Amino acid sequence: MAERIFGSVVGFISCLMCAIPFFIISKYEKDSRDPITFWSGDKTLKKKVKDVKNYNGEMAVVYRKCAWAFVLAGVGCLIYMPIGIGLICLECTVGIYVVWRIYKKVLEKYS
Numbered sequence: 001m002a003e004r005i006f007g008s009v010v011g012f013i014s015c016l017m018c019a020i021p022f023f024i025i026s027k028y029e030k031d032s033r034d035p036i037t038f039w040s041g042d043k044t045l046k047k048k049v050k051d052v053k054n055y056n057g058e059m060a061v062v063y064r065k066c067a068w069a070f071v072l073a074g075v076g077c078l079i080y081m082p083i084g085i086g087l088i089c090l091e092c093t094v095g096i097y098v099v100w101r102i103y104k105k106v107l108e109k110y111s
Helices: 002-028 052-079 081-110
Strands: none
Touching: 002 052, 002 081, 052 081
């Protein structure tokens, strides 16, 4: 029983540690003069994005949603470990694709 609780807590903390960078990016980069990149560090975004303020606002929302998805997975770990693991797997496969598609739409909208 103690091992199960320990594993659930470790899963929850691990998910929170994944969420923290997304929350930081969404909070502190939304007012940046440079466009928020999508994990790749694309330096050509400065030339592509015309309305940086609104682009960053929408990308901050995307990053915040990613952070909350990890928090949800962490809570899933606390409730029942297979739920948390399933949510993490969904976030790291389908979720990445969905976020990439949203990023492409946001980039197209402000380019």
